Amino acid sequence: MGNIDTVFDLEEAAKFVGLSLEEFKLRVFDLKIPGSKSGQFKKSVLTKYFESANTEGYDSHVIAISNQKGGEGKTTISLYLAEALAENHKVLLIDWDPQANATQLFISEDVPSVMDYLGYRGKKPKNIEPAIRNISTNFDLLPSTLELANLTTPYERDDFELLKEAILPLRSSYEYIIIDCPPSLGLILENALICADYILVPIQTRAFSLQGIRDLYETIQKIQRKANQRLKLLGAVLNQFEGQKALAGLAEGVKKYFPVFDTVIQRRESIPQAQAKMSFLSKIDLTTMKNFRELASEVKEKINVQKN
Numbered sequence: 551m552g553n554i555d556t557v558f559d560l561e562e563a564a565k566f567v568g569l570s571l572e573e574f575k576l577r578v579f580d581l582k583i584p585g586s587k588s589g590q591f592k593k594s595v596l597t598k599y600f601e602s603a604n605t606e607g608y609d610s611h612v613i614a615i616s617n618q619k620g621g622e623g624k625t626t627i628s629l630y631l632a633e634a635l636a637e638n639h640k641v642l643l644i645d646w647d648p649q650a651n652a653t654q655l656f657i658s659e660d661v662p663s664v665m666d667y668l669g670y671r672g673k674k675p676k677n678i679e680p681a682i683r684n685i686s687t688n689f690d691l692l693p694s695t696l697e698l699a700n701l702t703t704p705y706e707r708d709d710f711e712l713l714k715e716a717i718l719p720l721r722s723s724y725e726y727i728i729i730d731c732p733p734s735l736g737l738i739l740e741n742a743l744i745c746a747d748y749i750l751v752p753i754q755t756r757a758f759s760l761q762g763i764r765d766l767y768e769t770i771q772k773i774q775r776k777a778n779q780r781l782k783l784l785g786a787v788l789n790q791f792e793g794q795k796a797l798a799g800l801a802e803g804v805k806k807y808f809p810v811f812d813t814v815i816q817r818r819e820s821i822p823q824a825q826a827k828m829s830f831l832s833k834i835d836l837t838t839m840k841n842f843r844e845l846a847s848e849v850k851e852k853i854n855v856q857k858n
């Protein structure tokens with residue numbers, strides 16, 4: 551087998567990806583698919599842009615970090631799991647929270663609203679690639695802005711799939727895509743869970759952390775049943791852990807709903823410090839960074855098991 555690539559004309563290409571000619575032309579325009587000028591489309595290029603339409607064989611793992619409770623460690627785990635994974639893999643961190651906490655750590659100037667790219671309420675979706683910023687080796691960020699808070703009401707069926715659609719053309723460019731979700735149940739979270747392959751739930755090790763876990767569990771089940779059968783539960787990660795005492799009871803409570811990671815994230819002052827200094831964790835505290843490398847290894851292991 552050489553590397554000869556079949557070339558299709560417009561009609562053949564539309565047929566190949568299973569779209570009508572009109573739909574295909576729109577996609578070509580929106581996604582800026584190479585070949586649109588010449589009208590000649592390489593099979594390899596079409597496969598890259600449309601693989602989700604044809605196969606389940608994504609080459610990136612999309613992980614939503616979710617818990618509708620505030621302050622459980624979603625942003626912290628998103629940031630440092632992404633940082634740890636980026637030591638060996640190409641990673642995109644999606645800040646999918648109107649609070650834009652992750653974004654503010656890396657970007658001080660105003661950025662265009664992510665809403666401008668999504669195609670909500672009759673707007674035309676735009677190629678989201680120009681919105682992405684490189685923040686260090688192997689580590690890209692899709693920033694958020696407060697306007698994301700306007701994503702509240704589904705007007706059309708497509709409004710549940712805005713994020714999924716937006717990142718489809720990017721999926722082959724990253725090995726891991728991490729979505730930092732907001733502390734709420736609603737359309738923003740639903741978009742994340744419909745886009746994701748996996749979900750990881752950070753839970754702070756303290757009293758009351760179990761409140762709301764059942765609601766989250768039910769939301770996940772609903773999404774799995776109705777909108778995203780690919781969505782798999784990676785499990786819960788206990789955060790801000792300070793000693794064995796509290797663990798047994800809490801972990802048991804969590805296990806009723808979610809499998810619990812062996813790795814626990816310790817409570818460490820260097821974490822808020824790194825965030826206040828807008829620094830990468832590896833630059834501030836290697837011991838704590840190791841804790842997140844351990845988490846990254848367990849995430850990879852769990853994904854390997856679930857994939858097969």
Ligand SMILES: Nc1ncnc2c1ncn2[C@@H]1O[C@H](COP(=O)(O)OP(=O)(O)OP(=O)(O)O)[C@@H](O)[C@H]1O
Pocket residue numbers: 619620621622623624625626627647649651731732733789790791815816817818819821822825
């Ligand atoms: N393991 C830890 N050790 C010490 N502080 C931590 C740890 N994890 C998180 N924090 C701190 O707790 C606060 C809340 O964490 P974080 O912002 O990650 O939670 P969140 O779930 O993203 O919150 P929100 O729901 O508002 O998005 C932050 O100030 C963070 O620095």
Ligand SMILES: [Mg+2]
Pocket residue numbers: 624625626647651730731
């Ligand atoms: Mg957060």
